[in-house]
Amino acid sequence: xxxxxxxxxxxxxxxxxxxxxxxxxxxxxxxxxxxxxxxxxxxxxxxxxxxxxxxxxxxxxxxxxxxxxxxxxxxxxxxxxxxxxxxxxxxxxxxxxxxxxxxxxxxxxxxxxxxxxxxxxxxxxxxxxxxxxxxxxxxxxxxxxxxxxxxxxxxxxxxxxxxxxxxxxxxxxxxxxxxxxxxxxxxxxxxxxxxxxxxxxxxxxxxxxxxxxxxxxxxxxxxxxxxxxxxxxxxxxxxxxxxxxxxxxxxx
Numbered sequence: 001x002x003x004x005x006x007x008x009x010x011x012x013x014x015x016x017x018x019x020x021x022x023x024x025x026x027x028x029x030x031x032x033x034x035x036x037x038x039x040x041x042x043x044x045x046x047x048x049x050x051x052x053x054x055x056x057x058x059x060x061x062x063x064x065x066x067x068x069x070x071x072x073x074x075x076x077x078x079x080x081x082x083x084x085x086x087x088x089x090x091x092x093x094x095x096x097x098x099x100x101x102x103x104x105x106x107x108x109x110x111x112x113x114x115x116x117x118x119x120x121x122x123x124x125x126x127x128x129x130x131x132x133x134x135x136x137x138x139x140x141x142x143x144x145x146x147x148x149x150x151x152x153x154x155x156x157x158x159x160x161x162x163x164x165x166x167x168x169x170x171x172x173x174x175x176x177x178x179x180x181x182x183x184x185x186x187x188x189x190x191x192x193x194x195x196x197x198x199x200x201x202x203x204x205x206x207x208x209x210x211x212x213x214x215x216x217x218x219x220x221x222x223x224x225x226x227x228x229x230x231x232x233x234x235x236x237x238x239x240x241x242x243x244x245x246x247x248x249x250x251x252x
Contacts, residue, residue, distance in 0.1 A: 018045070105120070106129075221240065
């Protein structure tokens with residue numbers, strides 16, 4: 001490890017030490033307390049505290065000038081809790097769909113410009129999808145990603161389509177006008193297909209789970225292209241849309 005890398009790791013460790021002290025305290029913590037508990041000098045603590053405060057991980061109490069946990073950290077924890085709760089609610093439906101269709105079922109959410117796959121249920125088949133859990137897929141060539149794009153407003157979509165669309169297979173859509181036409185079809189159908197667009201050997205269909213009109217997650221049925229054909233994907237769309245209605249009732 002280089003000297004620069006060691007310094008970076010040390011800075012991260014010090015920042016985490018300060019966060020832990022502030023988080024574990026029942027009262028806002030003063031600068032003097034942080035110096036005492038870490039043995040760091042005032043300048044170092046000021047620098048780290050300034051960064052944490054600027055990013056919203058901690059905040060200064062106006063009256064006392066002491067520090068407490070900020071809104072950013074609460075938001076991160078809240079998002080994680082919400083996602084865990086969603087998985088708890090949706091997993092029984094995923095199992096039922098897997099048993100019905102004998103194909104892989106995925107639950108994904110939109111995260112940092114990509115689709116993050118939170119849960120996956122696999123059938124007892126010799127050939128199935130790879131394990132996508134805790135991995136991300138691009139928006140323009142995954143069935144759930146294209147469905148998310150269909151929910152973008154005009155400004156969001158324009159910004160997204162200004163970037164170069166990477167090619168993942170011979171079926172990947174990269175022409176902007178073709179993508180726009182595809183998204184219009186998706187809006188009309190309320191479901192999205194990926195026919196070999198991300199991986200030429202895989203096909204999938206996705207439907208959105210919405211809350212107050214906005215998508216909070218996506219359920220996908222995916223499998224090898226030879227078994228889960230485009231015709232079959234269309235044939236199960238109605239069933240998937242019915243399932244999402246049941247899930248949305250549980251969320252309300």
